[in-house]
Amino acid sequence: MARGDSIETDLQKSPLLPERPDPVAAFEAERAKVTAQRRVYNAVFFVGTLILFIWSFSVGEIFGGEIGNDPLGRMLTFLDKMTPDLEPSALMAGAETPGSISNWYYGMPLWGPALLETVQMAVFATVLGTALSIPAALLCSRNLIPYAPLRGIVRRTLEAIRTLPDVIVAMILVAAFGIGPLAGVITIVLSTVGRLGKLFSEINENADMRQLEGIRSSGGSWWDQIRYGLFPQVAPGYASYAMLKFEGNISAAAALGIVGAGGIGIELSRAITYIQFTDYLAILLMMTVLIFAIDITSEAIRHRLIGVKVATA
């Protein structure tokens, strides 16, 4: 035993000094307390989640319910019904031959224009929505508009637009504007302004103010500052966000048709009303391929805009 140790123990035992708790024991006690607390917390959390699970699964009729006791089997039967009976030998034959692709896609004269309509809706609404987002964003950027109440009003309006689910907006607009693409276009314009207005104003607020100040100091008007100081800085960011929103707008335009807002969705809901199983898959494939193709193209454009070098995955 080293000399120092014995001194230490002597000191600890000395009645003159206050009792010092063993640090290891103190740590262990603290640890036990924290662990116990954590256990209780975790148990409560776990039981709560479990109750939510069971409740939501029973409300969602995951087990039993009216769909019968074999959801997986039903899904497979449905998939089987959706798949067309293609004949390998007659794939490229005319529409009259059963088993050919053109027989499966017999509705192309209707579906093609509907798909084009979807793209048109998305393009029109994205361009218009982006154009409207630019002034909206200017009006609620802290560094450009010194008048707070105006910014507040614009900001709250954009927030209100963002909270409403697109489909609800579309349903109300279909009731007002009638069935057709106009209701869909207005819905998408609104959702574009709600999203892009906010994102654009964030870009504006991150812009370098020195360029605007330079123009002001040489006598430029407010508009000159915006036009020559702000826009050249923010344009790539704007364009990139607009492309990103365009991707979302394509799938929104495809889906909104289901509530009557124009585009390929109308054809899908028609096929479902008339229980044309193979048509579902045909239209769904057209939709998905369109969305996928636009996603890929737009991603490539966006990466070029913001100057990212993409490694090929």
Added chain:
Amino acid sequence: MTTIEGDYLANAERIMHRAVHPSLVKRAQSWGSLVALLLVMGWIAVDLELTPETFLKGITRLGGFFASMWPPNDGGDLSRIMHALAQTFAMAFAGTAVAAIVSVPLGLLGAKTIVSLPPLHFAVRRVFDFFRGIPVLVWALILVSAFGMGPFGGVIALALADIPVLSKLYAEAFENIDPKQREGLKASGAGPIASLRYATLPQVLPVMASQGLFYLESNFRNAAVLGIVGAGGIGFELEERIKMFAFDQVVFIIVLYMICVAVLDTISGRLRSNLIN
């Protein structure tokens, strides 16, 4: 004074001539693309018959809707509306739960660090990308026609719409694991189960749970679409009242729904920031 400024400007223009006077080609390009864009917009407007008359007529009717919105009321059916809201939340929760559970193995498959087979990894990722494009409304429409009216189709629709995105996010979570913790445990003699429990899960679970919560929020917001195609819940109540032009009740339901969405967002936001920190 003027001469100094004039000299200064002349000097600046001499240096930065191209900036002040863009070349004719460049100007033609920017004006040309603007004109082309306007032409495309005009063509679409004509083709889709987006005329000012139909727009104005719709706006007038919309004004009528707004006028009939006041005072918002529950139409004497508050318990049914509350029940529909609860059902909507249940569908959102069940759908997110199913998606989160299914996404774990799929995420493992899509993670570069776990499946070290580039073609398989590439294929899995592309399949996620492809299915990500199908909107939840489309899934719901198809599944409700497969399973009949009722929430089951809605739950599966939400799950199917989330699985591709969550799987991708989970795959990234697995890829971003810090290997040092696992190596440390291995060095001190831990087996594979211990290293999963003490090195992998503590890193991955909070990220996965927080992404799950994020999707719960978004699913609750989007679950209104499910009712429209017959999966029940708040969307069904809304659609019914929109078709009857009972806009006072529509506003009541929308406001109530948005309050519930805000409450859920707040709770889940708290939980998420607890998880991440």
